[in-house]
Amino acid sequence: MKYAQQMTSPKEALDRVLELAVLVHHDMQSSLGTLGLTPSRAHALWELHRRGPGPQRALADALGVTPRHVTGLVDALVEHELAVREPHPQDRRAVLVRLTDKGRATAEDFERGQAEFADLLFGQMSADRFDCLVLGLDEVLARLRPAVATQEVPGA
Amino acid sequence: MKYAQQMTSPKEALDRVLELAVLVHHDMQSSLGTLGLTPSRAHALWELHRRGPGPQRALADALGVTPRHVTGLVDALVEHELAVREPHPQDRRAVLVRLTDKGRATAEDFERGQAEFADLLFGQMSADRFDCLVLGLDEVLARLRPAVATQEVPGA
């Protein structure tokens, strides 16, 4: 009788999580559009920003996509002057991908946008509710991580 | 000094929300894969289940996609024997899309999967934390809905 009467059911809570996921995705997409990026390219840009220059193979592993796809992503970043390909100094098979100044600036814009977005979502929330929300999210994530890890959807 | 010292910052909370969105998406994708559906087709199937038979135009509006795309989605559903096209009794321009028994069964499987998933996420959570999490989610959603509504990303 845990969820009797007026109480919220797990299903309703999941609906909220799903709606949140959709709305966050929309917001991301629109912010990225402003920066001239698609979600996938933004992800690549972001990894390059975090990890610094590296061969495409490393980027493919970091993004969890095929080397073939990285070719296309890097093509697009290069076309938009966000990154450059350079010969790898030690391994002549490989290429180094490096962000340009514009690429770095774009990544930093993105970071600022994230911070603003976080403030919009949580900035005016009471400290109590915020803490409690974070605890709840952590618990849900703890359940979800192992469950998703065992599924291993390759094309996701 | 709301977020001083060890406390979680809005940015860290956003990171949790983002991770949650990604994990939920992965889980969905894998469940749908089991049912032989892509996310987009599942969405179409779901709307058909909720709204009953209707012309493609109505489905396009419900999904927020172009009529052209609905043609493709319905093609796929028909190919997998989840739906059938029927002549519209009043309007000879239009077609009625109706779920087959298999389509209805698939939608119901999906529904059951959602309920199980909700139990996985929230079933063993203490009532207090659960309530608090739901309140926090509601507050975040209340902030997010108007913000996203004004952006109006068409292709999202």
Add this chain to the structure above:
DNA sequence: TATTGTTATACTCTATAACTATA
């Protein structure tokens, strides 16, 4: 022989534009 990246091919999700049949 194993690895890096590319070309080739294919499927899905989207969009716009032009067109057909019907209202």
Add this chain to the structure above:
DNA sequence: TATAGTTATAGAGTATAACAATA
């Protein structure tokens, strides 16, 4: 003339497989 749906075309996100150059 407006609407329902399709064909045509296009770009993006993915994948696998075959292949080149290099290790």
